[in-house]
Amino acid sequence: MTSSKLAIHGGPKAVSAKPVPVSPLDPSELKAALGELIDAGEFSDASGAGAIGRFERSFAEYIGCDHGLGFCNGTSALLAAYLACGVGPGDEVIHPCYSWVASVAPLLLLGARPVFCGVSPLSLLIDPAAIGPLITPRTRAISVVHMHGAVCEMDAVLEIARARGLPVIEDGSHCHGASYRGRRCGSLGDVGCFSMQGGPVGGKPVACGEGGIAVCRSRDLYERMTSFAQINRVPGGGFLDAELAQLAPFNSGMKFRAHPWAMACASLMLRDLDRANAEKREVRARVQESIEPLWALTMCETAADSTPGGFYGGINLLHHPERAGGVPAARILDALKAEGVACGPAPYPLLHRLPLFRGDAPGARRLYPWLAETPAPAASTDLGPSEDAHGRVVNVLFPMQLSPGDPYVPQMLDAFRKVYGHLSRGEFI
Ligand SMILES: Cc1ncc(COP(=O)(O)O)c(C=O)c1O
Known part of the structure; x- marks a missing residue:
C-alpha cells in the first residue's frame, strides 16, 4: 500500500478507517x-x-x-x-x-x-x-x-x-x-x-x-x-x-x-486524567517511532527530562523541506489529506501577526484606548525562525482522541510512510 500511487495523484487512499474518538467520561x-x-x-x-x-x-x-x-x-x-x-x-x-x-x-x-x-x-x-x-x-x-x-x-x-x-x-x-x-x-x-x-x-x-x-x-x-x-x-x-x-x-x-x-x-x-494520559502517550510514542525513519518529518520536541501530557490540540509535527527536495509543508498537507489523514497547519496563528497586538490596529485602539499612551516595547527579537517553523507544522488531531487500538492509527502511520516514501524517491510532484 505504501508504494502504491499517491491518492493526490489518483491512487488508493491509505486510510479507510473512520477514527472513533473515545470519551474518558461516563x-x-x-x-x-x-x-x-x-x-x-x-x-x-x-x-x-x-x-x-x-x-x-x-x-x-x-x-x-x-x-x-x-x-x-x-x-x-x-x-x-x-x-x-x-x-x-x-x-x-x-x-x-x-x-x-x-x-x-x-x-x-x-x-x-x-x-x-x-x-x-x-x-x-x-x-x-x-x-x-x-x-x-x-x-x-x-x-x-x-x-x-x-x-x-x-x-x-x-x-x-x-x-x-x-x-x-x-x-x-x-x-x-x-x-x-x-x-x-x-x-x-x-x-x-x-x-x-x-x-x-x-x-x-x-x-x-x-x-x-x-x-x-x-x-x-x-x-x-x-x-x-x-x-x-x-x-x-x-x-x-x-x-x-x-x-x-x-x-x-x-x-x-x-x-x-x-x-x-x-x-x-x-x-481519569492519568489513565487517559497514559493511553495518549502510548499513541504518541507510536507516532514518534513511525515518523523517525522518515527523516523529513519530526515531532515537536518537549523539554529534556519532561513527561508531556494532556495533548490538547493534537500533535504538532514539523516538516523539513530542506530534507525533502524543497517540497513545502502545504503540499505535504494536501497529500496527507488526500490519503485520508485528518491534519492541518498549526492550529493557532502567531500572536505578533494578529491585528490585536499591532499598535496601529484601529479596532484595538478603540477597545483599549489607553494603550495609545503606553510606549511600544523597547526590545524585540527576530521572529523569522519562529515564523519559518510555524509554517512547517503538520498538525494531526485525531490520534490524541483515540484509544491505542483504533484501526485509524496504523493506517494514518501508513499514510505518513507512503507520502514520505514517495518524497524520498523523488516521485512526489
Ligand atoms: C493556551 C490557552 N490558554 C488559555 C485559554 C483560554 O481558556 P478559556 O477558553 O477557558 O478561557 C486557552 C483556550 O483554549 C488556551 O488554549
Missing part, C-alpha cells in the same frame, strides 16, 4: 453527579465550599500546589494571575509568540504590553535564550505556555526569571498532567493557569464545558487572585492580608466565579 456518572448538586440546590456557590472547593483542593494537590482557585474560564484565571503578579499599566510581559490568544490578551486589559519572544524552531515553545535580550526595566513578568502537551525548558526560564526577580506565569491549558523533572507543570512557576473549556472528547484534558483554575504555592498570590476575581468569597481562614481583608466581602467587585456543576464535571475528568 455520561451516566456525570448525570448522577449533576443530579446530586441539583437535589442539594447547589446552583452557585460564593463560599468556595461544595463542588467548587472539592475540585480546587484536589486539583491543587494533584499539581503539587497549596492553593487552587476555580474560575468561569481559563482566560479569567490568567487575568487574575497577571494582576496578582503585579502586572499593570505600562508594564511589559514576555510571552511566547506561539500560543492561543487568551494567554496574552488579558495584558491589554491591564494596560500592559506583551513582548513577543521567539519560540524554539524544534519545539515551538518559548526559547529561553531569546528571553534575556527582551528584558527591560519595564518587564514585570514572564509567561510560558506548554503547547499541545509539550513541556517548556523550565529550568532555563526559571533561572532567568529568578536572576531578575520576575514572576513566571505558566499556562498549562494544553498539558494537564504533564511534568518536568518530576514536578507537574503548573507548579513550576509562580502561578499555573489552566483552561478546562470543551467537552470530554476534543476539549481540554480536564474539561468541564466552561471553566478554569489557577494554582499557586503563595498564600499572598492566592489572596490577591481571590480578592480580585471572587466577590463575596473569603479564603479559608479569612484574608491574612489586612488590606485585602478590609475589602471583604465585596472584594474588588469582580466575579469570575466557577460554576459548581462545571467543577463537579472537572472532578470526574481529573480522576
Whole structure:
C-alpha cells in the first residue's frame, strides 16, 4: 500500500478507517453527579465550599500546589494571575509568540504590553535564550505556555526569571498532567493557569464545558487572585492580608466565579486524567517511532527530562523541506489529506501577526484606548525562525482522541510512510 500511487495523484487512499474518538467520561456518572448538586440546590456557590472547593483542593494537590482557585474560564484565571503578579499599566510581559490568544490578551486589559519572544524552531515553545535580550526595566513578568502537551525548558526560564526577580506565569491549558523533572507543570512557576473549556472528547484534558483554575504555592498570590476575581468569597481562614481583608466581602467587585456543576464535571475528568494520559502517550510514542525513519518529518520536541501530557490540540509535527527536495509543508498537507489523514497547519496563528497586538490596529485602539499612551516595547527579537517553523507544522488531531487500538492509527502511520516514501524517491510532484 505504501508504494502504491499517491491518492493526490489518483491512487488508493491509505486510510479507510473512520477514527472513533473515545470519551474518558461516563455520561451516566456525570448525570448522577449533576443530579446530586441539583437535589442539594447547589446552583452557585460564593463560599468556595461544595463542588467548587472539592475540585480546587484536589486539583491543587494533584499539581503539587497549596492553593487552587476555580474560575468561569481559563482566560479569567490568567487575568487574575497577571494582576496578582503585579502586572499593570505600562508594564511589559514576555510571552511566547506561539500560543492561543487568551494567554496574552488579558495584558491589554491591564494596560500592559506583551513582548513577543521567539519560540524554539524544534519545539515551538518559548526559547529561553531569546528571553534575556527582551528584558527591560519595564518587564514585570514572564509567561510560558506548554503547547499541545509539550513541556517548556523550565529550568532555563526559571533561572532567568529568578536572576531578575520576575514572576513566571505558566499556562498549562494544553498539558494537564504533564511534568518536568518530576514536578507537574503548573507548579513550576509562580502561578499555573489552566483552561478546562470543551467537552470530554476534543476539549481540554480536564474539561468541564466552561471553566478554569489557577494554582499557586503563595498564600499572598492566592489572596490577591481571590480578592480580585471572587466577590463575596473569603479564603479559608479569612484574608491574612489586612488590606485585602478590609475589602471583604465585596472584594474588588469582580466575579469570575466557577460554576459548581462545571467543577463537579472537572472532578470526574481529573480522576481519569492519568489513565487517559497514559493511553495518549502510548499513541504518541507510536507516532514518534513511525515518523523517525522518515527523516523529513519530526515531532515537536518537549523539554529534556519532561513527561508531556494532556495533548490538547493534537500533535504538532514539523516538516523539513530542506530534507525533502524543497517540497513545502502545504503540499505535504494536501497529500496527507488526500490519503485520508485528518491534519492541518498549526492550529493557532502567531500572536505578533494578529491585528490585536499591532499598535496601529484601529479596532484595538478603540477597545483599549489607553494603550495609545503606553510606549511600544523597547526590545524585540527576530521572529523569522519562529515564523519559518510555524509554517512547517503538520498538525494531526485525531490520534490524541483515540484509544491505542483504533484501526485509524496504523493506517494514518501508513499514510505518513507512503507520502514520505514517495518524497524520498523523488516521485512526489
Ligand atoms: C493556551 C490557552 N490558554 C488559555 C485559554 C483560554 O481558556 P478559556 O477558553 O477557558 O478561557 C486557552 C483556550 O483554549 C488556551 O488554549
